[in-house]
Amino acid sequence: MRLLVTGGAGFIGSNFVRYVLSRYADYEVLNLDKLTYAGNLENLEGLENHPRHTFFHGDICDPDLVGDVLKRGVDAVVNFAAESHVDRSILDASDFARTNVVGALNLLEPSRKNRILRFLQISTDEVYGSLGPTGAFVESSPIAPNSPYAATKAAADLLVRSYHHTYGFPAIITRCSNNYGPYQFPEKLMPLLITNALAGLSLPLYGDGLYVRDWIHVQDHCAAVDRILHHGKSGEVYNIGARQEMANLEIARLILKSLGKPESLITLVKDRPGHDRRYAIDPSKLKQALGWKPRISFHMGLQETIDWYRHNAAWVEHVRSGAYLSYYDRMYGQRQKTLSEL
Ligand code: NAD
Numbered sequence: 001m002r003l004l005v006t007g008g009a010g011f012i013g014s015n016f017v018r019y020v021l022s023r024y025a026d027y028e029v030l031n032l033d034k035l036t037y038a039g040n041l042e043n044l045e046g047l048e049n050h051p052r053h054t055f056f057h058g059d060i061c062d063p064d065l066v067g068d069v070l071k072r073g074v075d076a077v078v079n080f081a082a083e084s085h086v087d088r089s090i091l092d093a094s095d096f097a098r099t100n101v102v103g104a105l106n107l108l109e110p111s112r113k114n115r116i117l118r119f120l121q122i123s124t125d126e127v128y129g130s131l132g133p134t135g136a137f138v139e140s141s142p143i144a145p146n147s148p149y150a151a152t153k154a155a156a157d158l159l160v161r162s163y164h165h166t167y168g169f170p171a172i173i174t175r176c177s178n179n180y181g182p183y184q185f186p187e188k189l190m191p192l193l194i195t196n197a198l199a200g201l202s203l204p205l206y207g208d209g210l211y212v213r214d215w216i217h218v219q220d221h222c223a224a225v226d227r228i229l230h231h232g233k234s235g236e237v238y239n240i241g242a243r244q245e246m247a248n249l250e251i252a253r254l255i256l257k258s259l260g261k262p263e264s265l266i267t268l269v270k271d272r273p274g275h276d277r278r279y280a281i282d283p284s285k286l287k288q289a290l291g292w293k294p295r296i297s298f299h300m301g302l303q304e305t306i307d308w309y310r311h312n313a314a315w316v317e318h319v320r321s322g323a324y325l326s327y328y329d330r331m332y333g334q335r336q337k338t339l340s341e342l
């Protein structure tokens with residue numbers, strides 16, 4: 001199978017590319033990524049000369065580029081490419097609308113024309129909005145996005161849905177809860193807390209610190225996407241989650257304890273506007289229909305993740321200093337493909 005993975009230099013996308021290449025000896029991955037601030041080729045270190053991995057530096061909003069990549073005989077598209085950070089979307093949502101909505105449409109249309117066999121839209125539980133103290137999102141929960149980020153992801157979901165309904169296009173939507181694991185950009189809660197704790201800096205928690213997220217290790221997410229890619233039913237939505245709810249304050253305490261750092265590093269800061277109080281995902285449909293289940297317990301996954309950031313100080317330093325931005329020139333400069341060479 002030849003897969004087009006978009007956003008494959010980001011956190012989840014790069015983990016998924018590694019997952020696919022190691023699991024399927026005969027699969028080829030075409031990896032299309034714009035390398036925004038969140039795209040980091042150091043996430044793909046070691047794959048530069050992999051015979052079944054080809055990296056394309058480009059924008060999913062570029063119709064010529066997407067069309068040319070698809071013409072290489074792509075069987076399935078997995079769309080991870082997105083602007084993904086809620087706080088940035090609150091400051092300015094224009095890139096979010098462009099990549100998350102226009103970009104998704106710009107993948108859907110040529111994928112339909114090229115008769116792609118499968119299109120996976122990687123969405124998020126945030127399209128469902130916020131929960132009270134009990135209950136969990138199911139696939140039929142109303143779409144009620146609260147942040148500009150979530151609104152653009154919801155818009156893409158609706159476009160994907162319409163393509164299935166109107167054209168019979170073989171698309172599936174996945175909605176996963178908060179991921180954690182290696183290679184996550186340290187603007188997101190988990191890597192921010194870990195890298196700050198390692199550096200002896202304060203751990204900023206918004207508001208009262210009691211906001212709840214439902215955590216899943218990125219490897220379990222990748223395994224779920226793999227399962228859905230191969231066995232999911234077109235037109236369906238699948239929730240993905242590990243039923244691991246935790247308040248942000250509790251996570252900060254666990255990280256500090258693991259690193260032997262004082263709780264006095266925790267600092268409550270000004271709240272995020274419109275901050276969703278609680279997310280919780282019910283993944284029963286995926287479990288029952290496709291037999292998937294998460295394998296990594298939160299405590300084991302958290303410890304491994306802390307260890308990963310501790311042992312990959314160079315990665316952390318390059319991300320914090322911006323040095324990773326020159327990696328493309330160093331590793332790919334000689335092999336850079338221009339559109340005319342595709
Ligand atoms: P990320 O921000 O780490 O990575 C996004 C990647 O997309 C980056 O490599 C970036 O360069 C690339 N990109 C951005 N705009 C692009 C464009 N116009 N063209 C091509 N590439 C572009 O994000 P992530 O955390 O890995 O999330 C991946 C996907 O999973 C997103 O669609 C996100 O909405 C979804 N998701 C994330 C989480 C989570 O907890 N991180 C949970 C559920 C769903």
Ligand code: TYD
Nearest residue numbers: 086178187188189190204205206211213248
């Ligand atoms: P984040 O990682 O941005 O993911 P999302 O908002 O998409 O769920 O944030 C996770 C939770 O952590 C959320 O409740 C906001 C909170 N948070 C903080 O308390 N401090 C921070 O510095 C950040 C980035 C997030």
